[in-house]
Amino acid sequence: MASSRRAASRGASPAVSLGLRTLIVALGVLLGLSLAAIAGVAGRIARLVVTPSRRRPDTTIVALDPAAQTITLTRTPDTELPGRYGLFTTGAEEYLKLGSVLQADAGTVKRKLLTEVPTGTQLADPAAFSGWYYDRPEQLHLPYRSTLIGSAVGPCPAWIFPADGGSDVWCIQIHGRGAARAECLRAVPLLHSLGITTMVTSYRNDGEAPRSRTGTYMLGATEWRDVDAAVGYARRHGAERIILMGWSMGGAIALQLELSSAHRDRIVGVILESPVVDWRIVLRYQGREMGLPEPVTELALTALQSEWGAALTRSGAPIPFDRLDVVARAEELRHPILILHSDDDGFVPSEASHQLAEARPDLVDLQVFAVARHTKLWNYDQERWSRAIESWLDAHALIPRDAGADT
Template sequence: MMASRRAVPPGASLTAPAVVGGVLVFLATALSGVLATMGVLAVRMARRVVTPAGRVPDTTIVDVDAAAQTITLTRTADTELPGRYGLFTSGTAPYLKLGSVLGEDAGTVTRKLLTHVPAESRLAPQAAFSGWYYDDPAQLQLPFTDELIGGPIGPCPAWLFPAAGPGDTWVVQVHGRGTTRAECLRAVPVFHAAGITSLIVAYRNDGEGPRSRTGTYTLGATEWRDIDAALGFARRHGAPRVVLMGWSMGGAIALQVELNSPHGDLIAGVVLESPVVDWRIVLDYQAKKLKVPGPVTQLALGALGTEWAGAVTRAGGPIPFDKLDVVARAGELRHPILILHSDDDGFVPSDASHDLLVARPDLVEFEVFEVARHAKLWNYDQQRWNDRITRWLRAHGLTAAEPAAHS
């Protein structure tokens, strides 16, 4: 006779196998839930890295005094900085130039307005503090022309500021992530004063250049080909030597041109402002600031670096982080490099810039700033910034004229 199968009576003890089995099922369920959550977060982080994003408001307009021409903003590590800056707003005045700090308290900063704001103006409270300063090439009051550079996937708009004198050196400038070529306008006067022609170029997926199939960044791995096309343009227009200048992610792009360009014989040197030299250091730093768990960051970087995850991350293909690590590839560098970077950058840490100096002291010079924030070194101390670039250009025989006053 078969024994009957009975439920365990209330209060009775389960056997050890039943307890262990239940715990394992619970742990497996919990672990799968944790892994699924981490996977979702990793995908979001990976997409954020490669997706071009608009300007993000980072301060609030508290007050505008039209009579005194002052503006009061919420206080941040950026809005309290000395120097001249820009402010992106919405309403009747979409872009404002800001002067020195006139007053501050624990929560706000009052600055001088360098763009006249009429009393009847209406500004939305949310705004984005910027290091651009100039937002239109005409503001430099220098002759320039609009050009189109024939890039591999389509035409890239550019501004060409010809040298005033007989100088034959060109500089090709590369803007950073989430910005456009107007970011580079601050550097035109110092090069112009040195007798150097400036070419400021848009590149794929930056909102002005051509759009790739995915519309996403590759962090310099493909964008460099558009800048290489600009070197070809310079060569065809008689330039015997070119200086590359890159801002932030533009630094990563310029370094890829230095490492990979078939026009390498044209390159005379590289100037880097707040550059990305190793993306893994930058992304790990930014993830920690956002309190992203370390395993999620590693999952995101791993996904970005693999072919199979391209459809999920929308990167369109693997990001070659090893090839983008210029410290690891320092032995391949061929030309003099000037780095301008702040140890208080706050967005792209200066660690890899220091590492590159250690790896190639024969080629790399490093002007270390403090206090100044990311890509705002010119704004913080324009005279020092201009003078250091001018001295470097002179030392390498790249100037064609005695430096004039810089605007």
């Protein structure tokens, strides 16, 4: 009887072994497919990070009433915000200025139109909500001139808004990722009223300045050189004291200038609006917002900062996240910094701004907003935004004396 059981056992062994091998192979194939899928998604995310983005619709026009000068949009955390904004559209109008919220329900928001729209105006339904408000320099009704800044990639367009009577204090404004110079126009009237000349400049791959060899963003690691050329231009045209002002990724660029500019001796202060201070914090946050599994986000970060990833993203070089982490480099900062950031930013979390203020309380003044969302602090509370900047400039003796008497 025992020998029969041993024989049966020996007879079953090959089948069991084959089953185990099949299971192991199947699991290996599934694991390989899973890893390939993770790698594929991570690669696409990494490419998105460095690829210059185009404006995408984020709301829908539900109704347009030219007689009442109102517009109804689908409700989002942005379209429901109080204040003045803009709307990119297609059809008879390309851009509309929006005023206060008149009515809101669970799904829609009705806002006042500040751009006069004729009866019969036809607009496509998809639209993009904007904090720019002004989309062309002539809308400011201030004297300005256009110029070209010579940079390593070619001539970069810039607008210059001279202070009345001239000024030795210049503010160089730097727009954010996926934006253009017009993003910065909101700050010009305030700076002009304070006697400060403003230059609003462009940089490689932003759609206005020349394209680099790869045509990709380096998240501030190379773009700052184009803005440094603008700083040099300002010096040659009378600037003795230079303030840098960066919006979103423009903040990352401004901080690289503060750390590395050839004209660092003329920089006297930095203003940051909803800035990127540490890209890894931003990208991990956005990964969570997109619902990406953590391994996918981490692999995308690894790809972005590696040689093999640079080939994948066609960026030409790894992204130097350590060099772009200004919290880690806080001891290298020299000049006073004003940060304006909403804890409800929704795109670039304010975490790194808080960390930088804690690391350098001797230099960094952090003004925390709420509700205002990303780069929309001026729109949400123009009075507080303007007061914070003017008070900071005054505290650091950066308002020309003649202008200060008039404000």
